[in-house]
Amino acid sequence: MQQGHSRRTAFVTGASYGVGAATALALAQDGYDIAISATRAENLKATLIQLERTKSRVIPLVLDLGSQSSIERAVADVVSELGELDLLVNNAAVTLHKLAVDVSWAEWNEVLATNVTGTFFLTQQVGCHLIERGQPGCIVNIASTHGIVGCRHHLGKSLSEPVSNVTP
Numbered sequence: 001m002q003q004g005h006s007r008r009t010a011f012v013t014g015a016s017y018g019v020g021a022a023t024a025l026a027l028a029q030d031g032y033d034i035a036i037s038a039t040r041a042e043n044l045k046a047t048l049i050q051l052e053r054t055k056s057r058v059i060p061l062v063l064d065l066g067s068q069s070s071i072e073r074a075v076a077d078v079v080s081e082l083g084e085l086d087l088l089v090n091n092a093a094v095t096l097h098k099l100a101v102d103v104s105w106a107e108w109n110e111v112l113a114t115n116v117t118g119t120f121f122l123t124q125q126v127g128c129h130l131i132e133r134g135q136p137g138c139i140v141n142i143a144s145t146h147g148i149v150g151c152r153h154h155l156g157k158s159l160s161e162p163v164s165n166v167t168p
Contacts, residue, residue: 007031007032007033007056007057008031008032008033008086008087009032009033009034009035009078009082009083009084009085009086009087010024010027010032010033010034010035010085010086010087010088010089011034011035011036011037011074011075011078011085011087011088011089011126012024012027012034012035012036012037012089012091013037013063013065013088013089013090013091013092013122014037014038014091014092014093014142015036015037015038015044015047015091016038016043016044016046016047017043017046017047019091019142020036020047020089020091020092020142021036021046021047021050023089023091023142024036024047024051024089025047025050025051025054027087027089028051028054028056028058029054031056032056032086032087033056033057033058033059033082034051034056034057034058034059035058035059035060035061035074035077035078035081035082035085036048036051036058036059036060036061037060037061037062037063037074037092038062038063038092039062039063039064039092040062041060041062044060048060057081057082059077059078059081059082061074061077061078063092064118065092065113065114065115065117065118065119065122066110066113066114066117066118067118068121071118071121071122071125072125074122075122075125075126075129079129084133084135085126085129085130085137086135086137086138087137087138087139087140088122088123088126088137088138088139088140089140089142090119090122090123090139090140090141090142091142092114092118092119093114093115093143094110094111094114094115095111096108096111119141123139123141126139127139
């Protein structure tokens with residue numbers, strides 16, 4: 001832990017349900033202050049209700065991983081509100097519930113912008129923060145099994161997650 005701040009801090013993306021929400025709750029129960037994000041604020045309501053039962057400070061954020069300015073703003077907001085950032089959990093992803101032959105160029109680019117490019121640049125922003133403060137931290141990338149074993153109706157995850165799970 002850093003000098004001058006008593007609680008560890010985490011930023012969990014894609015925290016509106018499932019693995020992201022469970023991760024945020026587990027970290028809060030373990031004593032972390034938490035920033036959580038989703039593409040729309042209303043998607044975080046259920047997670048916020050669960051997190052209110054903990055003693056953690058919680059910062060809900062709207063994050064568009066397809067936008068560099070949204071990424072930069074989110075990291076700046078986390079650091080401003082929580083003081084530091086010790087842990088990033090990259091859980092956000094989009095998928096396409098289509099067959100490969102039905103995917104448009106624009107849909108494919110949206111998947112890559114979120115699952116690969118956005119995840120990389122969010123990791124980069126947090127990495128810069130960790131380097132600047134001179135303290136260790138942790139970055140965890142979450143992926144579904146669809147990145148290893150393809151699923152014909154979850155095309156975006158099946159094809160993009162093997163790329164996004166390359167350790168920088």
